[in-house]
Amino acid sequence: MFVVGQSDVRCPSWSRIALVFALPIIMAGCALPAAAPTALELAASTDTPDFKYSIVKMDTHVVSELNHYHPTFGASFRNRHYGASNALAAGDVIAITVYETGGQALFPPPSVVSGAAASAASLGQVATGASNIPPQVIESDGTIFVPFVGRVKIGGLTPGQAGAVIQRDLQGKSVSPQVMVSLINNIGNAATVSGEVNLARPVPLSSRGERLLDVIAAAGGAKFPAYETYVQVMRNKEVGKVLLQTVVNNPAENIIVAPRDQIYLIHDPRRYAVFGATQRVSTYPFMSEKVTLAEAIAQAGGPIDLTGDPSGIYLFRFEPWFIAKDILDPEYIASLGSKPPEFVPVLYRVDLRSAEGYFLAQSVQMRDKDVILITNAEATQLTKALALVRGFTGIASDIGTLRRQYLIAN
Incomplete structure (x- = not known):
């Protein structure tokens, strides 16, 4: 027991008292504030039955598989059975011109009643001329009305074929x-x-x-740059969507347009986010069609020199199953069951302490909504804990100095 104010009482060192309080903080360094977890903390985190994910070390095999990702319209939109034609369809507006020679014409042109035509007829010459039937809209059943013939089905025929059908029906009448x-x-x-x-x-x-x-050019072109505009094509009950820049760069995606296609252009700038021990935590837009992982890290300023861990940089992504199945561990794939999800959450780790890491990062293309995490270095939390201890001992030292001054003065 000790009594305050008695100078002969031996008190415990204030620095020791501070150390007693600081030791739990050192032991629980992970509880200190941090901009990001360390790589060990991230690896130690466990997935749940409702949300399974996997951590994959990036290597040449992984990069090769990732480069197979090329969103396309698919084979159904590159329909080889469709051939462009000028076949007539319901709703089309057509004009019919009938040419007749000799005799009493069913469709007399205006010149028949003229004096010149009458003179030609009196000299035994054959009266010729053309008559235009007023424009007509092809009905929903593909038919039109032709005078002296009635309803004629021309839907699905070309203009030349339709003319031949009408001409055949007029034989014997004209x-x-x-x-x-x-x-x-x-x-x-x-x-x-x-x-x-x-x-x-x-x-x-x-x-x-x-x-x-x-057809996009015929509609005046896109309002926004191709690298931030998507093209969505609705054909029958199918929907395909790709980046307009992909259509520009890849002739195979510049598909033949079919009748009744619905083509919709969507302005949706692509972005990625960078978190953790980096100079600038933010979201960043794609300023071109392609942005590599290395460029994305550099855009954010890279790891902070005193806290960031260049060997622990992670790319968070929901990977399509057709790519994930060739990258993930077989045991993890088996844990997903017989019906895997369409997209699988994957954390790719790249080590920028080695030259290989930079080459790999330069080979990986960023995608829309990707997330990059730059982890804290393992020593960062210890450094923070020691700084906190120094703060405690400093306060304790100041209090001890004030106490001694007080005892001397009194």
Whole structure:
């Protein structure tokens, strides 16, 4: 027992008292504030039955598998059975011109009643001329009305084929008829382009076989850069979506547009986030089509010299199953069961303390919504704990000095 104010009482050292309080803090250094976990802490964390993930060390095999990721429209949109044509469809507007020679014409042109035509007829010459039937819209059943013939089905035929059908039906009713069908408004054989384009509208398709970039250009082009604009194509019950820059760079993705395709341009700038012991924790936009992991780390300023761990840099990503199955440990794959998820959470670790790590980081392409974590160095928490202890002992020393001064003064 000791009594305050009695100078002859032997008191415990204040530095020792501070050390007693500081030791638990040193022992529980992980509880100190930190910008990021250490690599050991991250590896020690466990997944739960509801959220399984895997940590994968990045190597040449992993990088090779990751480079197989190329989002495409898929084979169903590159339909080889579709051939562009100018076949007439419901909703198209057509004009019909009938040419007749000799005799009493069913479709007399205006010149028949003129004096010149009458004079030609009196001299035994054959009266010729053309008559235009007013434009018509092809009905939903693919038919139109032709005078003296009735309903004629021309849906699915080309203008030339439709003219031949009408000409055949006029035989015996008209004198040597010749029929020409002209397409005025191609509504049925069109694709709709909308979204972030300068002139959203239906774009008529011709027998040339317009491709995706053709119809986008016909709609005035995209409003935003190709590397931050997605193209979504809806065809029947299928939907495909790729980056417009991918369509520009890869001719195979510049698919032939089919009638009634719905093409929608979406402005969705891609971003990635950088956390942890880095100079600038933030989200960063893609300033070009491709950004490597090395470029993304450099954009954030890299690891902080005193706290960051260059050997413990992690790339967090939801990996598509078709890639994850060739990267993950077989035991982990087995734990996912017979019906694995479409996307699997994966943490890729890259070591920038070795030259290989820099080459690997330069070979890995970032994707939209990727997360980079730069972990704390293992010694960082110990350094913080020691600094805290120094703070305690410093306070204790100051208190001891004040106490001695007080005792001397009194």
